[in-house]
Amino acid sequence: MLARYRDRGLVRTVAERVAQVTAGSPLRIMHVCGTHEWAITHNGLRELLPRNVEVVAGPGCPVCVTPGGEIDAICGLALSGKAVVTTFGDVLRVPGANRSLAEAKASGADIRVVYGVSDAVRMASEEPERDFVHFSIGFETTAPTAAIEIMRFPPRNFSIFSSHKLIPPAMEYLLRSGAAIDGFICPGHVSTIIGAKAYEGLAKEYSKPMAVAGFEPLDIMLAILSIALQRKRGVAQVYNEYARAVRYLGNELALRAMETVFVAADAEWRGIGKIPGSGLKLREEYSDFDACVKHGMGTVGGGGMPQGCSCGEVLLGSLRPEECPLFGGECRPDRPVGPCMVSLEGTCAIAFKYSGLRGRR
16 A cells, blocks of 8 residues: 555656645745654655645654753753663653753763553553653653553552643744744644544634545655645645544544543743643543642743754754754764754755755865
């Protein structure tokens, strides 16, 4: 089945149709998904599009937008010996304001990489004499897994530090800020949870055509064509190109779990600022499993980008990775300065690895 979505001839045919539909008129499309950026760059899709059509990456990497202050707070907790910290592997090397989790681990902190929240819960069950804090990062894709574990009432020595973010409020923030965006490719993974319906209000209010897309080359090219056709016809709707995986209402069980355990809250996005209603915090009835409450961490945030780093502008789509003065020189995947060069979903890391760009040496 997927072979059809990777057919070079079909992808080129759709790209040619995009050129016909736009007829030289500028069209600037943003996506908000690190996997989409990987697929676009890895498959050379930008090179197939006409020059008047631009596809830019937005804040689609959850690790990249995690505030440096939160990373420092988690490092501090781990270094104090009060808790074992668990998190995902791509978080380890992300620089905080002062240090990374990898550096804290090298200094003796007990920080462990897990594949999922359930691994952290299991560790807490096996070591009841120690406190465990899971640094819970991700968009709507990973938040339900944390919610389900909390609903099961894990051991009392387990808690989470929620750094979960919500995509639609970030999209609205970009539109409200006046960013030059003619349409959105909506994220595939997130949309499997929240559904295509979640974007309809934004499309209507801001008159921006949108398309939910999968991750194969044809998926993405068809989404671009849909946005181009909508714009030409003067409509702004949400086209679900990824219907084989995304339902209109999303995953209702996952959404119910999130709503049960979490409540939306204002959240800091690194390099962007505070976005209203874009984060998830534990409801009061689950405060026993809230690391901030349990360990008296208080309000944590702040910590912008390292000096000279342009990750903030890259996340906003206002700057290409190679336009950052550090790209490929001081900042490389083996010695990252900014968060966008760390994660596999980071725009700078993807550009460095797949686009043939190596910046300044």
